[in-house]
Amino acid sequence: MLKQFLKWRLSGLIVLAFITLSIPFLMDNPFYFDMATQIAIVASTVVGLNLLVGYAGQISLGHAAFFGLGAYFSAIATSRFGWPSVIALFTGAAFVGLLAWIIGRPILRLKGHYLSMATLAVGFIIAIIINNQSGWTGGPDGMSVPPLGIFGWELSTFSVYKIFGFELQGYVAWYLFSIVVLLLAVLVAQNIVDSPVGRALRSIHGSEIAARTVGVDTARYKSLVFVISAVYASVMGSLFAHFTGFITPAIADFDHSILLITMVVLGGMASPMGVILGAVVLKLLPQFLTGFQDYETMIFGLILMLTMIFMPKGLLPTMIRILKSRLGARAGGDA
Amino acid sequence: MSAMIEVSGLDKTFGGVHAIEGLSFTVDEGQVYSVIGPNGAGKTTLFNLITGFYTPTRGDIRLNGEDVVGLDPNRLAQRGMCRTFQQMQVCMNMTALENVMLGRHLKLRGNLLSSVLRLPSLRQQERDCRDRARALMEFVGCGDYVDADAASLSYGVLKRLEIARALAAEPRILLLDEPAAGLNGTETAQLDELIRKVAEQGVTVMLVEHDMKLVMGISDRLLVINYGRKLAEGTPDEVRNNPDVIAAYLGN
Amino acid sequence: MFAEFMQYLFTGITIGATYALVALGFTLIYNASSVINFAQGEFVMIGGMGTVAFMHMGIPMFFAIILAVALACLVGVALQRLAIAPAKNADVVTLIIITIGASIFIRGVAQVVWGKDYHVVPPFSGEAPIRIGGAVLNAQSLWVLGIGAVLVVALILFFSRTLMGRAILGTSMNRLAAQLVGIRTQMVLMLAFGLSALLGSVAGVTIAPITFTAYNIGILLALKGFVAATIGGLGSGVGAVVGGLLLGVVESMTAGYISSDYKDAVAFSMILVVLFFMPRGLFGARVVERV
Structure with a gap:
């Protein structure tokens, strides 16, 4: 029965739901919840990026720009123009999706490193614009963002909510909301992967020549997945802005782009649970390393390097492989 | 019988070198049509031209009467063309x-x-x-x-x-580029049978192959090319007895 | 007007020469191993910071520079041997992350050993600026251009005249064939990384008296080097030099005539414009897709 469960396409999602929803029973510290919510939002972003990088095999070194655009779109639309958050979020996502489509068409013709450089350049340009349009964005000082309003409800980390007689702290409510978003993000991504669209995307990674031969319009599919991953980033950027209540251009810059793609590669390309693990590890690692003070950067770089050298397929796929071979060896021994 | 593929005056040059020169031939619907010739004769280049991976320098390619020069492989697939590769193209990230x-x-x-x-x-x-x-x-x-x-x-x-x-x-037309390369005797025999089964279903088959026994056995027509030019064309018997072909294969 | 233009041009060519050297080093590694080395900028940093550190120990400038460059070369070779070679079968993007990890690591070590302060390196010769057409040309700029030119010529001679240089070229064209004719490709790869580090660190030392140097200057310089190399066409030596100079001049003109806030944006827009019309850069090789 366990074997059948593991084979089911949504087994990872169930495990993820179980782990994430049990967390509120295990801890009660606003700081931890703040961290966990941030991780969930970033993890959702990375689940989208994984469609582009892990499945379709196209590298983006500028994805944080789309995250930043979504965040700033929501921030400006809600604080300056009084738009409802939900409308700002979806309009922002549509705008970012359109932008990604316009940019994507020409640059996705490029192959390999040329594509990496082009996405890097796009990311840089957007980050520079956000940094310099201080009249709108507050420039390097950042800008504050009102709390998330969902159809008259206001989700704020500082409030306390009453549901069915239970008292629910705002930060816990935000955490639960972000987990629902994460589970939805994974479900949508998984559904895309397990469909003809997903097969076409993976074939571009496997052999673009084979894909074209059987009729896959590779240019169109590359644009499509670029747009999807950009929309993921934009939506999560909007949520992140409302959650933290304050954003700076750092969320759109090159370092953040690199962090996002590193989460994908470190966790395990083309593995939704893997990339989420990547997000968890790379978000928590600096927290553990702060104790090392000046040595923090050095140790972070060293860990990153060593992990990728010795686990080029990523953390989760490598762990599963080791586990499988252990179990296989044991089963063999029993027989 | 109508023409599935009509190639006329096809030229392809790579940096001044003629890979294909002035090639014309017709493949009728339902035929098994093989292209043979020595290594480097331009067989795979010809396939790449027909299937849209290369664009001809000059010349005309028609699929079912429609001019298809410059169409991408995926557009050709929509028109019923599919192929296999000498250098296999399989997605290794899938089952x-x-x-x-x-x-x-x-x-x-x-x-x-x-x-x-x-x-x-x-x-x-x-x-x-x-x-x-x-x-x-x-x-x-x-x-x-x-x-x-x-x-x-x-x-x-x-x-x-x-x-x-x-x-x-x-597909209505299937192009196989050296399907028997690297196969043993039994596997080649199975392939022979497989191609016959496919052809029986009415699929036009174009074949590039070195295994003469296989080619002579299943082909309706053969095209022999050398240095990118047509050396001979005809039924297996006609080609077998063509003096130019004999000279090219046996050496001068 | 004219004087202003000349001034921007000089500044641009000077900084462009630095970009060109970084781009050349990057091209060298890319050709030999098709790795995009994000740690390239750290060689530049080691060149500048190393010189500062050795001079602090009381070592005369000339020897401090040699030690710093030697240190960078050592780091370059170690990077290839310890980080790139063990992962040679990894995905392209995995290799990118490894070099990014290496870059962060090197930066982290530099921060621990040399601190976070900004430093100035004294100019190589007198401070007296030279006046040409109303514009001021720093003596150090001449050093940058002169040393850059010498290195480019030396590199050309190295690749065309020496056995070692040809071995690197051979390996970059076809690694298997190179192995078959008896070239020790592992040695060649280490050499390529060492040489690349040499170019980067020399660029770092020569530009240091004009700009500041600090533990974290590497990453932006690496990116500029990539921009230059990509504009020129990945893998092309001529492209790297032309791309570097072009980038430097365009940046300087943008900063002068438009806005210094957007000089980096213009640099990155250049990549997009060039790649849009020439998907393989200005001098990149045209390759036929083999099916």
């Missing part, structure tokens, strides 16, 4: 079955939204697609490897997997 299912790409309906919502119609279609792919794998003789990862398969199995993928597209 064997998924590779064959990929072949049905153009036969599947549905868009991003139906995928995201995983509509019942889409699930039913996927089940059908899976069944047909499985049947095709049986048909080409690799039914034992349905659940295997493509990366774990042997060369001979991958070769047949490529054919299954191409057949999954239900």
Whole structure:
């Protein structure tokens, strides 16, 4: 029965739901919840990026720009123009999706490193614009963002909510909301992967020549997945802005782009649970390393390097492989 | 019988070197049409031109009477053309079955939204697609490897997997580039039978192959090229007795 | 007007020469191993910071520079041997992350050993600026251009005249064939990384008296080097030099005539414009897709 469960396409999602929803029973510290919510939002972003990088095999070194655009779109639309958050979020996502489509068409013709450089350049340009349009964005000082309003409800980390007689702290409510978003993000991504669209995307990674031969319009599919991953980033950027209540251009810059793609590669390309693990590890690692003070950067770089050298397929796929071979060896021994 | 492929005055140069020069021929519907010639004669280049991977320097290629010069491979696939490769092109990040299912790409309906919502119609279609792919794998003789990862398969199995993928597209014309290369005697005999079965279904087959026994046995017509130019064309018997061909193959 | 233009041009060519050297080093590694080395900028940093550190120990400038460059070369060779070679079968993007990890690591070590302060390196010769057409040309700029030119010529001679240089070229064209004719490709790869580090660190030392140097200057310089190399066409030596100079001049003109806030934006827009019309850069090789 366990074997059948593991084979089911949504087994990872169930495990993820179980782990994430049990967390509120295990801890009660606003700081931890703040961290966990941030991780969930970033993890959702990375689940989208994984469609582009892990499945379709196209590298983006500028994805944080789309995250930043979504965040700033929501921030400006809600604080300056009084738009409802939900409308700002979806309009922002549509705008970012359109932008990604316009940019994507020409640059996705490029192959390999040329594509990496082009996405890097796009990311840089957007980050520079956000940094310099201080009249709108507050420039390097950042800008504050009102709390998330969902159809008259206001989700704020500082409030306390009453549901069915239970008292629910705002930060816990935000955490639960972000987990629902994460589970939805994974479900949508998984559904895309397990469909003809997903097969076409993976074939571009496997052999673009084979894909074209059987009729896959590779240019169109590359644009499509670029747009999807950009929309993921934009939506999560909007949520992140409302959650933290304050954003700076750092969320759109090159370092953040690199962090996002590193989460994908470190966790395990083309593995939704893997990339989420990547997000968890790379978000928590600096927290553990702060104790090392000046040595923090050095140790972070060293860990990153060593992990990728010795686990080029990523953390989760490598762990599963080791586990499988252990179990296989044991089963063999029993027989 | 109508013409499936008409090639006239085809030229392809790479940096001044003629890979294909002034080539003209016609492949009729339902034929098994083979292209033979020494190594470097331009056979694979010819296939790449016909299937849209290269653009001709000059000349005309018609598929079912339609001018198809400059069309991308995926556009040609929509018009019923599919092929296999000498340097195999299999998606190693998928299972064997998924590779064959990929072949049905153009036969599947549905868009991003139906995928995201995983509509019942889409699930039913996927089940059908899976069944047909499985049947095709049986048909080409690799039914034992349905659940295997493509990366774990042997060369001979991958070769047949490529054919299954191409057949999954239900092509009207199938181009096979050296399908027997690297196969042993038994496997070649199986391939021979497979090509006959495919041709019986009315699919036009173009074949580049070095195995003369296979080629002479199954071809309706043969095109012999050397240095990118036509040396001879005709039925296997005509070609076998052509003095130019004999000279080219036996040396001067 | 004219004087202003000349001034921007001089500044641009000077900084462009630095970009060109970084781009050349990057091209060298890319050709030999098709790795995009994000740690390239750290060689530049080691060149500048190393010189500062050795001079602090009381070592005369000339020897401090030699030690710093030697240190960078050592780091380059170690990077290839310890980080790139063990992962040679990894995905392209995995290799990118490894070099990014290496870059962060090197930066982290530099921060621990040399601190976070900004430093100035004294100019190589007198401070007296030279006046040409109303514009001021720093003596150090001449050093940058002169040393850059010498290195480019030396590199050309190295690749065309020496056995070692040809071995690197051979390896970059076809690694298997190179192995078959008896070239020790592992040695060649280490050499390529060492040489690349040499170019980067020399660029770092020569530009340091004009700009500041600090533990974290590497990453932006690496990116500029990539921009230059990509504009020129990945893998092309001529492209790297032309791309570097072009980038430097365009940046300087943008900063002068438009806005210094947007000089980096213009640099990155250049990549997009060039790649849009020439998907393989200005001098990149045209390759036929082999099927």
